[in-house]
Amino acid sequence: MATVNQTDSQQTLDSLLSKLGVKKQSTDAPKAKSSLGQEDFLKLMTAQLSNQDPFAPQSNDQMIAQMAQFSTVTGIQQLNTTVSGVATEISQNRIATAATFVGRTVLVPGNTALADEAGAISGAIDLEKSATGVTVNISTEQGALVKTMELGPNAAGLVGFSWDGKDEKGATVGKQRYVVTATMKQGGTSSAAAVDVYGPITEAKVASSLDEMTFTVGGAGTVKFGDIKSIKY
Numbered sequence: 001m002a003t004v005n006q007t008d009s010q011q012t013l014d015s016l017l018s019k020l021g022v023k024k025q026s027t028d029a030p031k032a033k034s035s036l037g038q039e040d041f042l043k044l045m046t047a048q049l050s051n052q053d054p055f056a057p058q059s060n061d062q063m064i065a066q067m068a069q070f071s072t073v074t075g076i077q078q079l080n081t082t083v084s085g086v087a088t089e090i091s092q093n094r095i096a097t098a099a100t101f102v103g104r105t106v107l108v109p110g111n112t113a114l115a116d117e118a119g120a121i122s123g124a125i126d127l128e129k130s131a132t133g134v135t136v137n138i139s140t141e142q143g144a145l146v147k148t149m150e151l152g153p154n155a156a157g158l159v160g161f162s163w164d165g166k167d168e169k170g171a172t173v174g175k176q177r178y179v180v181t182a183t184m185k186q187g188g189t190s191s192a193a194a195v196d197v198y199g200p201i202t203e204a205k206v207a208s209s210l211d212e213m214t215f216t217v218g219g220a221g222t223v224k225f226g227d228i229k230s231i232k233y
Contacts, residue, residue, distance in 0.1 A: 094206055098204035098205070098213060102201055102203070102204050103200065104201050104231055104232065105198050105199065105201075106199065106200075106201060106215075106217060106223075106230065106231050106232070107124060107196050107197070107198050107228065107231075108197065108199060108217050108220045108228055109126075109194065109195075109223075109229075110195070110196070110197050110217075110219065110220040111179055111181060111197065112177060112178070112180075112219045112220065113177070113178050113179075113180055113198070113219055114176060114200070115165055115176055115177070118164070118165065119164070119172055120162065121138070121180070121197065121198070122161065122163070122197075123161060123162075123180060123195060123196050123198055124158040124160045124161065124195075124230075125151065125158070125159045125161065125182045125184070125195060125196075126157075126158055126159075126193065126194040126195070127155070127156050127158075127159060127184060128194075129156050129184075129186065130155045130186075131153060131184040131185055132185050132186060133151075133153060134150070134159055134183070134184050134185070135150055135182065135184075135185075136148070136149040136151060136161050136181075136182045137181045138163055138178050138179070139180075139181070140173070140175050140179070141177050143179075146167045146173050146178070147166075147167060147168065148168075149163065158196070158230075177219065180195050180197060181195065197219060197220065198230075198232065199217040199218040200217065200218045201215045201216065201217055201218075202216050202218055203216035204216075212224050212225055212226060213225040
């Protein structure tokens, strides 16, 4: 007697159901949705129209309002996706930008200057008003004055200065760090003036897209991107 195994019987049944146009029901459990999409909205709207009271049908205004609400939600979702992509691009660009600054020499507010390989320092005096005279004093960290420079009368703005690292007698001082102070004269009155110094960027901190980029500058410490006044290449 011929025997028919379970697999052959199942294949015969599937073939018969297929000829009759009956689809085999999937045994996989449907996945739960965390949100409703456009297809779900259309199904709900169709069900609403099918089950509405024929004597009190929904008005066109209500239908349009529902469609407008769904369009608004869909637009917001698309906008969020776009903004998220833009934020990612900005973050990547900030990383690339920060990397290009490391090793550059920048002009930043501060009065502590690091000498370069030749022992020299440079910077600028930031004058709020025009001055009849500007004096720059350079001292060691211990307070010993090593150089005085007279920059003469200058208009308001940045007035650059540079020092070769030699004292009044022409001898090389040989220090790594110096303190720079400045005074400005207006007629017979003298007052302190703001000092900016050049220093190397040793570290660039990559902040989030909402925070301002900051750098570690030799001699000046942590400096915000907006405080950089000049860059040397």
